[in-house]
Amino acid sequence: MTVLDTRALNRATLARQLLLDRAGLPALDAVGHLCGLQAQEPQEPYVGLWSRLRQFEPAALSGLLTGRSVVRMHLMRRTVHLVTADDAVAWRARHAAMLRQRVLGVYRNEFDGTDLDGLAAAGRAVMADGEPRTTTEVVGALAGRWQAPGRRALGEMVVAALVPVVQAPPRGLWRTRAGVRNVLLSSWLDQDVDPSVADATDPVGQALVRRYLAAFGPAASADLRAWCGLAGLPAAVAALREELVSFRDERGRELLDLPDAPRPDPGTPAPVRFLPAFDNAILGYHDRSRIIDDAHRGLSVAGERVVLVDGRVAATWSVDASTVVVTPLRGLHRADREAVAEQGAELAAFLSYGASRRVRVAGAPR
Incomplete structure (x- = not known):
């Protein structure tokens, strides 16, 4: 099995991440190719796209947000990501269990005895009119009935895990300061999330694997898990085995990849690039x-x-x-x-x- 050294993996990563050569893609296509951009700091995606695209204009990304073609939401690793509307709909249900478990991991015993399904239904009811609300407003409407968890824990569980919501503009617009206001994803996009979850072959997981490798490969299963935070992808990887190619890194780990994805010569010159905070070109890997x-x-x-x-x-x-x-x-x-x-x-x-x-x-x- 071919061994890829660190420099070969570096050049492959730069090529997949649009950092070896700036791409002539529209901003929407770039967000889709990259499987979203980490966006917990609202202005950072603008630098991320500037470093990757030719003639990128910040107004283009702001327009995608106000036009509802991209959204800000908790998704991979329970962090806020800027993703296309299509990916938000397709991926949100597949991440639901992970989002819930990560909030429970932070607050541990605060939700003992809490009916989380009932809490989710109550949260959706509070936001059913489609009006953006701050987390404080959502918690205020729920706190009378759900008194056991602390208010911060209650807010994070509802808007970051149990209820599919997006953060409405002006949050995330270019050179704009604005707090978080949550609105149901189904109201904002006028469609419900895809209810698909893992089954025997995990089709949504398979799509995630392909998309991840296109933007981050070659990569190990541990890298895939570090990127998305999902533990249950072995079935998806197994189902795709025959269409993937395998390599080894210098540590002996198996790396998977799409057969026709770019793997540039390790000697390819790499230009200077400025990356924003929490860029997935770094955070998207375990190693x-x-x-x-x-x-x-x-x-x-x-x-x-x-x-x-x-x-x-x-x-x-x-x-x-x-x-x-x-x-x-x-x-x-x-x-x-x-x-x-x-x-x-x-x-x-x-x-x-x-x-x-x-x-x-x-x-x-x-």
């Missing part, structure tokens, strides 16, 4: 060593924005008074610093509507 050193793995869960140099995390970045500030994690060669500065200036212009191209790269060249 993240293909893109980030183990010593810096904590950055990926701490919300640090990072810079890829030669395809790997080499710096963090932030914005201070319209200046993009880059802090290398190691010494950068002069040519790399120049490439980082050039791309940082482009990012500063994007974030400021062209008013600034200021960038500062800390440290001295190697």
